[in-house]
Amino acid sequence: MGAFGQRLAHVRPQALGLALLLADAEELPRDLRRDHRRARPAALAIAVKGAPTVVISGEALEDLSPLGPALNGEGAPYAVIHDAHRTLGVLRRFGLEVQRFGCTLTAATLLAEGADGQRDDRELAPLVQDHLGQELTDGLRQGLVPSALERTITPIAAARAELLVPLIRRLVPLLRERRLATIFELECNLIPAVLAMENAGFALDARALQRLVDAWRLERKTAEEPKRISRLDKLISTLGYWPRDYVELDGRIRCRLHPLATDSGRFSCQSPNLQQVPAEHTAPGVRGCFVAPPGRRLVIADYAQIELRVAAHIARCRTLRQVFVDGRDVHRATAAGLARKPEEEVTDRERKLAKAINFGFLFGMGARRFREYAANSYGLELDLRAAEAARDAFFTTFPGIAAWHGKVGALSQRARSEDVTVHTILGRRRRFPAGTFSFNSALNIPVQGTAAEGFKLAMIDLHRELQAIDGQGVLVIHDEYIAEVPEERAEEARGIVQRTMEAAMARVIPSVPIVAEAHIAGSWAEK
DNA sequence: ATGGTAGATAGC
DNA sequence: GAATGCTATCTACCAT
16 A cells, blocks of 8 residues: 555546546546546546446545545446546446536646647636646746646645545445456556656657658658649658657657556657558658657667567467577578478568468458558569468467367357457456457457566666666667667667566466567667 | 548557 | 457548
C-alpha cells in the first residue's frame, strides 16, 4: 500500500485513471476508452467486475467523500465527470448513471485544447483561475502551446493524488481476486516513465522537415504516376503541418503516448502519431529530421524477431525455441525446411521468402492472402500452389506452432455459444463475447501483448538506469526504444539499454533467449 | 456545417 | 476448414 502511495505521488491523475481502467479493459466499452484518451485530462474510470463503476477526475481528488458509498458497494454506480458533454453522452449510452459532475479540469482541458480552435466552452475559463490558480492562467497568457500547458496543469493536480490511496487500498483485493494485480502494478510503475518520455519529446530539425515538405509539394505539381501522387498527398497531408503545429519553442516535438488504449497492451500514439513516421524506404529523409541536440546522442535499440521468440515460448515449440537457443538465423532455418537443404546453402531469395513465411503464417494467414502479402511486402510472385507449399513447410518445420494453432482453433467451436478469453503471460486479458471470436486475434493478441509487457518492464528499468547518467527515453515504437544521452556517455548508455531490454524481456520469456540490438546515432535515420 | 464510417496507407 | 494482428490519420462519401 505504501508502495502505491509513493508511486501516486508522481502520477498524473488521468494517467492513473487509465491504469485503473486498464485493470479490466475488457469490461469497458471500447468507445469509452477512446473517449478517455481523446479527452484527457478528463474523466477517469475504474471498472472491476463485481464492483461499482467509478469515474472520477481531478476534481474528485479534492473531494473524495462522494466516492465512499460507491467503493463500499452501496448505492448506484457513481460518476464524477469533467469532460461534460461528450463524456456524459458516452456514459449514458452505456447506461451508466451520472450523479454529479464538475468542471475544474474540464475547463483546463478545454482551454488547453482550445488553442487550436476546436473548443468553444470559454465561459469556463474563470473556474480555472479559481481552482488551479495563477500559474495556469499565466501560462495561458504567455501563449503556451497545448502540450506545455498540460504539463503545467499536471503537477498541480498530481499533488493531490495521494488522496487516492484509500481507493487503491480497496481496489487491490479485487484485482488480486481477478488475477489482474500483476498487470495493474506494471502499468502503475510504468506511468512515470511514460510521462517523462512525453515531457522530453524528440528534438526535431523543423527547417529540414519543412524543406522536405516543400520538395514534396513541388514534385506533386508535376507528378503523373498515380501511386506516387497518392503517396505524396499522404505525406503532405500528414506531415505538412508538423513543423508549424507540433514543434514547440524548445525545438522539440511531443506526442501523446497511451499505454492503455489498445486491446493488446501495446502503446498507441497520437497528436502527432510519432509511431508511424515514414521509414527511410518510404520517404527518405524524414527520420533524419529527428535528431540529438548538440552534446547529445541517440541510442536506438530494438528487439530481434521478438514476436517469433514470444510465440516460441507461448506455443512451447521446441524446434523454434531451439533455433534461438542455438543462435541460428530463424529465416534461414525456415528456408532450409522449405528447400530441403542445409541452412548454409540457403540463397538470398529463399531467405527473403522465408522471412515472409515466418511473419505471415505465424498468426494464421491463409495461402491466398499470403500471395498478396508476399507480393506487396517482399516483391515475391508466387502461385497458389507455391504459397500452399510454403505454408506446409512452415508448419512442418515448426510443429509446435501448428499444434498451438490447432489448440486455439479448437476454441472457436465453443466461442459460438459462450465467451472465450485469451491471456498474456502477465495476465492481461482479451475476452471475446459469444459469437465474436477471431482465430487470428486469439493467436496474435497474447503474443503481441506479452511482447508489449516485456517491453514495458524494460521501460521502467530504462527510465531509472538512464536517469542516473542524465539520459532520457524519447520514443517507443512497439519493439524499438530511442533514448537521448550525453555524448560522452553514449557507449555506456548503449550497453545499458541493450542489457536492460534483454534482461527485462527475459523475465517474461524465460524459455527463449532474447536479443536486443542497440546503436548510437545522431539522427533516427542512421543505422 | 457537422458527424460517422470505409478505404487507403503509414508504423510495428 | 479457413482465418495475420494491433494501431492513427488522411480523404472521400453519406447522413443528419
